[in-house]
Amino acid sequence: MRLAPRSSAIALAAALLLSACASAPTADVASAPPASTEKAAPAPASPAELVAKVDIPFEKFVLANGLTTIVHTDRKAPIVGVTTYYKVGSKNEPRGKTGFAHLYEHLFFGGSANVPDFDIPLEAAGSTPTNGSTWYDRTNYVETVPTGALDVALFMESDRMGHLLPAVTQDKLDKQRGVVQNEKRQGDNQPYGLFEYAQSEGLLPVGHPYRHSTIGSMADLDAATLTDVRKWFTDHYGPNNVVLVLSGDIDAATARAKVEKWFGDIPRGPDIKPVAAEPVTLGAPVTREIADQVPVLRLTRNWTAPGLNDADTPALQIGMHILGGLASSRLDNELVRGQQLAVAVTASAQVFQQLGLLTMAMDVKPGVDRAKANAAFDKVLADYLRDGPTEDEVRRAVVSTLSGEIGGLERVGGFSGKGATLAEGQVYSDDPAKYKQDLARMAALTPAEIKAALNKWLSRPVYALDVVPGARKESGDAMGGWGDEAQQPARGSKPKGTDPETKAPAIAAGPKREMPPLGQIGALTFPAIEHATLSNGIEVALARRSTVPKLVLSLDFDAGYAADALDTPGTQGLMLAMLDQGTSKLDATQIAEAQERLGANISVDGSLDTSSVTLSALSANLAPSLDLMAQIVRDPAFAPSEVARVKAQSEAELAQALSTPSALAARSLGTELFGTHPYAQPGDGLGDAASLAALTPDQLRAAHDKWLRPDLARITVVGDVTMAELKPMLERAFGQWQAPAAPKPVKPIDTAVAASSGNRIVLIDRPNSPQSVIMAGRVLPMTGKTPDVEALQLANDILGGGFLSRLNKDLREDKGWSYGVRSGVAQPIGPRSVQVAAPVQSDKTGAAIQAIIADMSAFPGKKPVTAEELQRVTEGAIRQLPNQFETTAAVQAAIRKNERLGRPEDYYVTLADKYRTIDAQAIGAAATQYLQPKGLTFVVVGDRKVVEPQLKGLGLPVEVRSAPAAPHGRD
Incomplete structure (x- = not known):
């Protein structure tokens, strides 16, 4: 992949870098929604009905x-x-x-x-x-x-x-x-x-x-x-x-x-x-462990399986989903929520054309005996193979899978849209409509068929591969090849039969072909937005889109991780994480099962400014999905035993963040930039180890009552529903919810941020790192409410906002030191910052910092905006606008962002005209004012013994710190 893959450091760094642009989680106290006197909600759609869509x-x-x-x-x-x-x-x-x-x-x-x-x-x-x-x-x-x-x-x-x-x-x-x-x-x-x-x-x-x-x-x-x-x-x-x-x-x-x-x-x-390329059955069980710089012990069980055209594959996919893919999976219920031996579990069938990989994994809770964890892990599988799944488990797994497929139909292109679905059917199965066969087969599966397929493939000898915390003893450089490298010439020698130094002969260019002119490009048409107000004053915005029979609904609260400036670090994040872990009427497993039966997904999330609960639902199942969402938001239980369990998971998540170079760099940079300002709170919402450990159920309930209240709330809906259908359902779920008597809390985000005294480097020593993660930033003299910032956005697009940006072209395409470099201007409500994320090979860390400073300094003085750059970031961006709002989620995010930043509802419709009025001089002026390197703080996470000597010649003060130690459980 030319741009960062989903699992890459730059993707995570970019997500953290711009996390202030995201929406956030929600919850509330009060009582559960009142019992309805209306007629019962319609029954959820059946798998067969969903397949037909x-x-x-x-x-x-x-x-x-x-x-x-x-x-x-x-x-x-x-x-x-x-x-x-x-x-x-x-x-x-x-x-x-x-x-x-x-x-x-x-x-x-x-x-x-x-x-x-x-x-x-x-x-x-x-x-x-x-x-x-x-x-x-x-x-x-x-x-x-x-x-x-x-x-x-x-x-x-x-x-x-x-x-x-x-x-x-x-x-x-x-x-x-x-x-x-x-x-x-x-x-x-x-x-x-x-x-x-x-x-x-x-x-x-x-x-x-x-x-x-x-x-x-x-x-x-x-x-x-x-x-x-x-x-x-x-x-x-x-x-x-x-x-x-x-x-x-x-x-x-x-x-x-x-x-x-x-x-x-x-x-x-x-x-x-x-x-x-057939599946392989091991002659006997195999056990292996590898040491790595990881926060917790990970146990896994692995088998090969048949490819995607095999008759057993749909049953294996659904069967593994039940085992460890559902929120209410067998592994979750027994090992995470039940015995509380694990902080995370998963199981999946990764299916390729001719081969599949079946994997189940358990991240062991720190302090749990390894032998006990292994025994419990294997027992869940043994019991599952003996008993097979229930009818209800099969239905939940199938409905949740089908709901995801329906949502994917919104995109016409990309890596997972309708184009890719048809192409893969043709490439792998000689049938573009293969997806229909697979979904119909899943919808018709019986527990007996799934049990038979699982026993056929998971009863074979297992490969138990465990990753244990410790110093990494193996190098990825020597892995990933054919497997017989020990018998091959040493790295750097000439391969047999070839000579890399021999020049290949030139190739004739062939006939000249002329690129066709662009045709007429359609303008953006943004859906109309309807408004309503619930009985208790909650404002509702709806944009109707009937492309697919689904919708996305968000309940946003003016809270977010910055609210922890008035509480304890990590309070908001842990409180939000508790919302779907039990109410006065449902426990965590029942909540997960209810979502799966409905084909709904209720996610709780946060950003610096906002706490949000978002519902993705099938239109046919909206009423019961909303009732479930309301119970989660308004009636969380905060049971002490559940708080202890989720706290342990959050502590493990924090340990993982501190072990991940990009996440550690992002957390550190935020603290360095914002000091005592509320935005110094870690952007992942996890606080710190001491504060997490000290949080109590009473503190979480108090934070819920303080921040998740109707007078801090707003509802935004995009999808296949009318306001006439939607409003009565919202009234039932949220309309009678009354705000507490206490005044609304106010986050002190207008607190001044100390100006940077100059460039500096914070080096966090992470031994044995094959790459260094560089993150740099400074706080800008503007806030999210500052008007007319489009020229700055375009200037950042030129500097580091995309694949063709100057930073990426220099460090990736020209020098080959990085897989991807990005810059961004965060868009929270309060003070904004410019940030750069650059993972680079370790031996080029110092040179990469020099290059970043040089590229920023040269823009626009020595290297003004070129005609190609101006056309790309203005006319090119205008032509991209219709693509950006292809999905309901994208439209909804735009509406929420406009409201959060106080922009008019037609902002994106008028953006094209704004771009056309911005010339190279205006972009250059924005770059001069906001994107110069003076005052940048650089956080570098890398191997000190490799990196520190490179920093000595930069002329910048360097502070060296040790990477935080992640807690390790017993092996």
């Missing part, structure tokens, strides 16, 4: 050269998802070439014979996202573009499919090799970051196509040559090995003409040879 109509055609095209029409917005799947992944890599499919995916964005850079014209045309990813079975590329930019996107996809090689140079190969190696280091640097390597090593023999990791080994990445790259392209990237899906504002007749025009002259390539 999942439908993606399509047409398919195949060109003479073998390119398969699938078209799905969805006219809800003037956008088209362009989804391209190549039938090649890491399972097709031969010995000595591990990581090659993924490395090539990165190279695929570096330009072709007629397109110097793919990202610039696509982003200028309004594409979002523009990305790619690689996995065992395929490589895919996605972009969602305005309808008027479809020809541009198809031209570019066809140019790199048919005319790529003349543009692939040794320089590009070397730079992307560095990027990929930093991506590998970034993943390896996380707690439990070596687990997947060890998992595949124990389950699969050397040479099995699914054994080596998709990111590969450092040695193989080092050895890749330009000749290798060219051969990989010619062997695998022919149109006959491709599935192209166009989904959205397009029809089959129009699509066929365009696809013929742009792709029809590309010649066929060799057919990709199938590989044999």
Whole structure:
């Protein structure tokens, strides 16, 4: 993946960096909703009824050269998802070439014979996202573009499919090799970051196509040559090995003409040879442990399983979901809420085309005897295999799965939208509608069928792989490869039969192709917002969207983690975490089960400014879902035993944050920037170990009564419901809820923040870190209510706000030191800050800080805004607007943000006109005022012995601290 994957440090850093933009959790005291005298709510929809709602109509055609095209029409917005799947992944890599499919995916964005850079014209045309990813079975590329930019996107996809090689140079190969190696280091640097390597090593023999990791080994990445790259392209990237899906504002007749025009002259390539990759049964149980810098002991049980086309797979997916995927799973009920031996559990079936991985995991509660934990862990599985699931468990697992599938139908493109669903059906099963078969099969499953499948596959010898707290003894650099590296030449030597120093011959450019002009780009149409007020004064905003039969409803309170400035650090977060852990009428398991039966999800969350409870519900099940939400918000029990359990989980979560480089850096930077201001509270809401340990049920109840009250609340709803239907349900759930007599609390967010006296570095020593995480920031002289900040937003887009930003292009694309660098201007209600997040290879830490300072200093003085940058961040951003509000969740987030920051409801509709009035001079002025490096505080989490010598020549004061010690349970 070119941008940070879900599990990467930069993704987490960015989330923490901009966490003030998110909404927050909720709860309240008072009594439960009054008993209704109205007629009973309708019964929840059945699995069969839900399956009937999942439908993606399509047409398919195949060109003479073998390119398969699938078209799905969805006219809800003037956008088209362009989804391209190549039938090649890491399972097709031969010995000595591990990581090659993924490395090539990165190279695929570096330009072709007629397109110097793919990202610039696509982003200028309004594409979002523009990305790619690689996995065992395929490589895919996605972009969602305005309808008027479809020809541009198809031209570019066809140019790199048919005319790529003349543009692939040794320089590009070397730079992307560095990027990929930093991506590998970034993943390896996380707690439990070596687990997947060890998992595949124990389950699969050397040479099995699914054994080596998709990111590969450092040695193989080092050895890749330009000749290798060219051969990989010619062997695998022919149109006959491709599935192209166009989904959205397009029809089959129009699509066929365009696809013929742009792709029809590309010649066929060799057919990709199938590989044999069957599940493997171990000859006997295997036990292994690896030590890592982790906060708690993790026990796992692992097996291989069949691929996605096997008849047993739907039963295994639902069966594992019941075991450890549901909130009310067997593992949760017994080990977390029951015996309280674990702080987290999970079980899942990870299914690929030819192979599956079945995994169950238990994070052991600190202080629990390891032998006792192991015995209890195995007993849950043994009892489950003996008894099988109940009818109710099967129904809950199926309904919750189907509800998620329905929600996914909102997106036409991207990695998980309708385009990807159709493409994967065609690529993996030769049937774009395979998803229908799978869902229908799940809906029809019986407990007996699930029990039989689980016993067939989980009764085989198990691979027990445990991660124990301690010093890491293994290096990710030496893992992820073929498995016979010990018999191969040492890293850095020339691979047999190749010579990396030999220059590959030049390739003729071929015929010149002209990029088509952009067509007309549709303007953003934001849904109308209706308003109402409940009997007790709670304001309600509704935007109706009937794309899918679901809705998202949030109850936001003016509280958030900054409220802890008036309480004890961690109070708000722990109080919010307790809301769905029991009421006066339901315990935590019953609450989880009720959500699963309804296909609803009630999430409780927080940000610096806001505490929120958000309900995602099927429209047909809204009334009972709201009743459940109201009980959670208004009637939490705060039972002492449950508080003790959830507190232990929060303490483990805190330990995990302190063990995760990006999370530790983000927590530390916030404290350094804001000092005694309420925003110095950790943005994860976890407070600190001492304050968490001291919190009592009475304190949590007091915080609930103090902050979660109707006169601090607002409700925002987006989805398939009318105000006439919605308001009576809200009145029933929340309308009679009265505010307490005490005056509303007021957070002191207008407290002044001490100005920075100059640049400085805080180095947090984390030994054996293959990467350093750099986070830098300073508080700006503005607040969330400061008007006319659009020029600053555009300036940040140029500096570090996206893939094409200056910081990312410099440290990632040009230097190859990082997998991704970002900057952002946080948008809380109070003081704002600019922050930079840059995970870099350890030996480039000092140089990376120098580069960040230089890039910021040069903007706009030595390097003013270019014409390309101005067009991209203004016209390109305008063209992206319709893409940004494709989902109900995105629309809802925009409405809530506008209200929180006091912006008009039509803010995003008028944004295009605002952007058009901002010129390069205004952007440069904003960069001069707000984005200069003077006064930055740098927090660096890395290996002191490697990093500290690099910092001595920077001329900045350096304070060195030890990384916080995470509590360890007994082994």
